[in-house]
Amino acid sequence: MALNWKLVVDTRNAPVLADFWAAALGYEPEDQTAFIDRLLADGHLTEDAVTEHDGRRLFRGLAAIRHPDDPFDPATGIGLGRRILFQDVPEPKTVKNRLHIDVHAAPGTTDDLASRLESLGATRVREVDQGPAGRWWVMQDPEGNEFCVA
Known part of the structure; x- marks a missing residue:
């Protein structure tokens, strides 16, 4: 049985840190614009839950990157392989990472x-x-x- 996983990184500015790591690792930022637009049009999401960054719509406080060779769901833009999700948290980093x-x-x-x-x-x-x-x-x-x- 295959084990599916993603690494989640707490951050103060998810889109900016995702851009850094995408450039550092040669990954691609996930583009969930079409998925978010569908959710908005169907009334399942409100504009205050969304932000825009580099021409892409993102869920506010979240941004993800994926390996360019791995599959992704074309309906959502979500990576199905090597993936890092950045999520905004209210507190700043204060101690050394336990994982790097x-x-x-x-x-x-x-x-x-x-x-x-x-x-x-x-x-x-x-x-x-x-x-x-x-x-x-x-x-x-x-x-x-x-x-x-x-």
Whole structure:
């Protein structure tokens, strides 16, 4: 039996953080515009539950990205494979993540990848060098969530 899952990330600005991670990982922002328009037209949703970002309609406080090679439901735009959902929460991040993403670079390009992620809004926190066991950067996304680049 296949196990279906998605990673959910609490955020202060779901569309902006989704844009960062889509660019960082080469994922695509989900476009649920047609689905939301149908729900609005049928009276199942009100305009105050919706926002717009980069020409797409989104459920207010939510934005998702999906791997470009994975299937998605054409009726809803929702990814059916590797997917990250960003949801707004009222409180800011206050402590170190208990779960984080490792982004892997091609051999010999870790610093180049870290620089590219900085250009998207990430921050380098520290370099970890464990000799033969590996070298990587601990970084933070624009909202301060830690991740590693190896």
